[in-house]
Amino acid sequence: MYIAAILGNGALILVVLSEWTLHEPMYVFLSMLAGTDLLLSTTTVPKSLAIFWFHTGEIVFDACLTQLFFIHVAFVAESGILLAMAFDCYVAICTPLRYTAVLTPMAVGKMTLAIWGRSIGTIFPIIFLLKRMPYCRTNIIPHSYCEHMGIARLACADITVNIWYGFSVPMASVLVDVLVIGVFYTLILQALFKLPS
Numbered sequence: 001m002y003i004a005a006i007l008g009n010g011a012l013i014l015v016v017l018s019e020w021t022l023h024e025p026m027y028v029f030l031s032m033l034a035g036t037d038l039l040l041s042t043t044t045v046p047k048s049l050a051i052f053w054f055h056t057g058e059i060v061f062d063a064c065l066t067q068l069f070f071i072h073v074a075f076v077a078e079s080g081i082l083l084a085m086a087f088d089c090y091v092a093i094c095t096p097l098r099y100t101a102v103l104t105p106m107a108v109g110k111m112t113l114a115i116w117g118r119s120i121g122t123i124f125p126i127i128f129l130l131k132r133m134p135y136c137r138t139n140i141i142p143h144s145y146c147e148h149m150g151i152a153r154l155a156c157a158d159i160t161v162n163i164w165y166g167f168s169v170p171m172a173s174v175l176v177d178v179l180v181i182g183v184f185y186t187l188i189l190q191a192l193f194k195l196p197s
Contacts, residue, residue: 002045009034009041025103026092029085032112036081040074043067048144061135064146065127071145072123076170079177080115086184087111094191122170129165133157 016022016031047067050056059067091102126148133155141150152162 002041002049005037005041005045009038013038025088025108026085028108028112029081029088032115033078033081033085036074036078039070040078043070043074044145051144059146064141064151065130068130068146068148068151069123069127072126072148072170073119076122076173077115077119079174080118083177083181084111084115086181090184090188093188118173122173125169126162126166129162130155133159133162 012034013031016027044067047059088103091099095102130148130151133152134157135154136156139154141147141154143150148162148166152159152166
């Protein structure tokens, strides 16, 4: 399944990059979504396979933080990409005559920078929140991948800041994305139901 994910997402990205007729916003967002899927699966699956096949249950702390960073960045970025795709559908269906004026290559580039900037900016402080803590308990994480609260619970200090930041900031950004996506698709459905056909 991992090889299928790599080949499928890689092929999609290559086709969108090489075929100039696919250099439209929806295909750019679709290739970005495939890129986050590649990032997520490449960050988690090789270590999981090593654990299951070769029983290598150890990971260096900095490697664990790196894995955590990319997992969470991909999660928040995926939410932003789905929001951008919903906006693209909204503009295409509700204001089709303004589509090329609204979703210019410059606008798509700015949306891409905003998605990845927000994702990295939201998750980056988690690394510092985890690095500042002393760790004196067991160093076993009950997962096959590193995640924020799994590492924070290993600390022998107060993790209240980690709990609040880890829950509120990334989840709030994803929750806002989901709500705005819902608004866009509600407006799309309203526009579709108004069509006489």
